[in-house]
Amino acid sequence: MRLSRGFIPTLKETPNEAQIASHRLMLRAGLVRQTSAGIYAWLPLGLRVLRNIERLVREEQDRAGAQEILMPTIQPADLWRESGRYDDYGAEMLRIKDRHDRDMLYGPTNEEMVTDLFRQAVKSYKELPQILYHIQWKFRDEVRPRFGVMRGREFLMKDAYSFDLDHAGAVSSYRKMMLAYMRTFQRMGLKAIPMEADTGPIGGDLSHEFIILAPTGESQVYYDAAFEEIDYLSAGAGGFSHERPEDLERFFKEMTTHYAATDEKHDLGRWEQVAAKREGRGIEVGHIFYFGTKYTKSMNATVAGPDGKPLHPEMGSYGIGVSRLVGAVIEASHDDNGIIWPDSIAPFKAAILNLKVGDAACDAMCEQLYAAFDGNALYDDRTDRAGAKFADADLMGHPWQIVVGPRGAAAGKVELKRRATGERVEVSVEEALKLCGAA
RNA sequence: CGGGGUGUGGCGCAGCCUGGUAGCGCGCCUGUUUUGGGUACAGGAGGUCGUGGGUUCGAGUCCCGCCGCCCCGACCA
Numbered sequence: 001m002r003l004s005r006g007f008i009p010t011l012k013e014t015p016n017e018a019q020i021a022s023h024r025l026m027l028r029a030g031l032v033r034q035t036s037a038g039i040y041a042w043l044p045l046g047l048r049v050l051r052n053i054e055r056l057v058r059e060e061q062d063r064a065g066a067q068e069i070l071m072p073t074i075q076p077a078d079l080w081r082e083s084g085r086y087d088d089y090g091a092e093m094l095r096i097k098d099r100h101d102r103d104m105l106y107g108p109t110n111e112e113m114v115t116d117l118f119r120q121a122v123k124s125y126k127e128l129p130q131i132l133y134h135i136q137w138k139f140r141d142e143v144r145p146r147f148g149v150m151r152g153r154e155f156l157m158k159d160a161y162s163f164d165l166d167h168a169g170a171v172s173s174y175r176k177m178m179l180a181y182m183r184t185f186q187r188m189g190l191k192a193i194p195m196e197a198d199t200g201p202i203g204g205d206l207s208h209e210f211i212i213l214a215p216t217g218e219s220q221v222y223y224d225a226a227f228e229e230i231d232y233l234s235a236g237a238g239g240f241s242h243e244r245p246e247d248l249e250r251f252f253k254e255m256t257t258h259y260a261a262t263d264e265k266h267d268l269g270r271w272e273q274v275a276a277k278r279e280g281r282g283i284e285v286g287h288i289f290y291f292g293t294k295y296t297k298s299m300n301a302t303v304a305g306p307d308g309k310p311l312h313p314e315m316g317s318y319g320i321g322v323s324r325l326v327g328a329v330i331e332a333s334h335d336d337n338g339i340i341w342p343d344s345i346a347p348f349k350a351a352i353l354n355l356k357v358g359d360a361a362c363d364a365m366c367e368q369l370y371a372a373f374d375g376n377a378l379y380d381d382r383t384d385r386a387g388a389k390f391a392d393a394d395l396m397g398h399p400w401q402i403v404v405g406p407r408g409a410a411a412g413k414v415e416l417k418r419r420a421t422g423e424r425v426e427v428s429v430e431e432a433l434k435l436c437g438a439a
Numbered sequence: 440c441g442g443g444g445u446g447u448g449g450c451g452c453a454g455c456c457u458g459g460u461a462g463c464g465c466g467c468c469u470g471u472u473u474u475g476g477g478u479a480c481a482g483g484a485g486g487u488c489g490u491g492g493g494u495u496c497g498a499g500u501c502c503c504g505c506c507g508c509c510c511c512g513a514c515c516a
Binding site: 009011012013014015016017018019034036037091092108109138140142143144146150151155157158159209284285286287319320321322323324325353355356384385386387388389390391392394403405406407408415 | 440445446449450451452464465466473474475476477478507508509510512513514515516
């Protein structure tokens with residue numbers, strides 16, 4: 001994208017309504033604009049990040065054996081009457097009526113709908129297990145939306161639902177999802193800690209929430225440093241495969257034996273036993289639940305068992321706050337000058353800064369670089385001053401900045417800057433492309 | 440939903456106490472200038488002062504209602 005043509009409205013000053021770092025930076029870097037309390041429009045730069053996060057989430061869901069579907073945002077109230085949650089959910093659920101005066105709602109979650117789909121289609125235990133997920137907008141009419149996209153009313157969530165024949169199967173699905181989550185967060189450059197959680201309105205008796213570490217997080221967290229040593233992505237010895245039950249067993253044991261708790265659940269007695277203590281601030285970005293037959297029973301979803309008799313499958317549900325993650329990553333990774341995107345979700349791999357638009361050597365070099373990135377670079381071809389370009393590039397947080405100025409261009413060199421470290425090297429165009437991983 | 444705050448060109452703010460035709464910085468447009476960390480100068484465009492009502496000869500300013508937004512708390516992916 002050429003910045004001179006891009007719809008990337010950056011701001012020098014922080015709008016008054018934004019108080020926390022990620023919200024300020026998202027507005028200043030032109031990622032989003034607020035349209036009403038807790039509801040945001042995603043602009044090109046922000047949308048690219050959102051899509052990148054979706055892609056990572058999707059890849060890891062698929063790897064864990066989940067199948068992607070897409071359920072609607074609008075649901076009929078009747079489904080929720082079946083489960084009994086239509087009355088339980090309260091004012092947080094946005095209730096609407098269609099033109100025929102039928103009660104509808106904007107889905108805050110999808111247990112009822114997916115259970116309905118399942119019971120219509122799946123008739124035999126032989127078809128189990130199934131894990132279905134979708135990435136769809138949700139609406140929860142929060143009393144007090146805040147922190148930008150971290151606590152919006154409308155938000156993008158990945159929610160998965162597992163159906164298993166029995167408790168053992170459900171636990172296995174639960175563990176697969178947990179592994180998928182740890183892999184997902186690691187790939188996004190985040191340190192995530194799984195913590196035992198209450199099940200809340202979803203119901204059930206096994207639940208974990210995933211907290212990522214960020215200095216500005218909402219809650220204080222205490223955990224065993226052992227979590228920081230684990231590599232969830234490794235395929236070799238000591239790695240974890242979704243396919244091998246023994247791996248899942250070992251993985252789950254790792255996740256549940258090391259100490260981890262938020263301040264509300266902090267147990268000083270157990271904490272004292274932890275050899276390598278770590279504490280910090282955290283943001284919840286995912287939550288998983290096992291709740292057995294809560295919905296299959298209330299909504300009468302059955303499959304025929306081996307003996308031909310109907311059985312209620314055991315369910316779990318698994319959520320990742322996709323749009324929240326955009327804010328959470330920024331909270332975890334920024335400095336005074338702006339955002340520092342992890343490579344895996346950055347909107348662009350690199351920014352190409354042409355310090356002297358109109359200079360034949362600079363223009364040619366920039367065009368060559370821009371073409372080589374094949375759309376994955378933001379080319380700052382504006383006629384602004386160098387300082388403005390440096391400031392905007394830092395603000396937007398591209399992992400690499402390739403600075404092309406008349407001084408270096410004459411010698412066939414560009415300056416390559418790594419946003420995260422500030423490190424700069426003077427290299428040829430070819431070397432720059434190689435170092436950025438574009439060539 | 441309880442408590443607090445705030446609303447004035449795109450963004451940040453002053454003006455309100457003590458009513459008299461709306462101002463500053465940034466941004467934007469034009470020109471000159473500058474050219475490796477938000478250059479300087481000159482000219483210019485842009486505002487129903489959130490909204491409805493009231494008081495007054497006259498309301499951004501005073502009074503009442505409503506709405507939006509933000510912060511703290513209770514609640515949450």
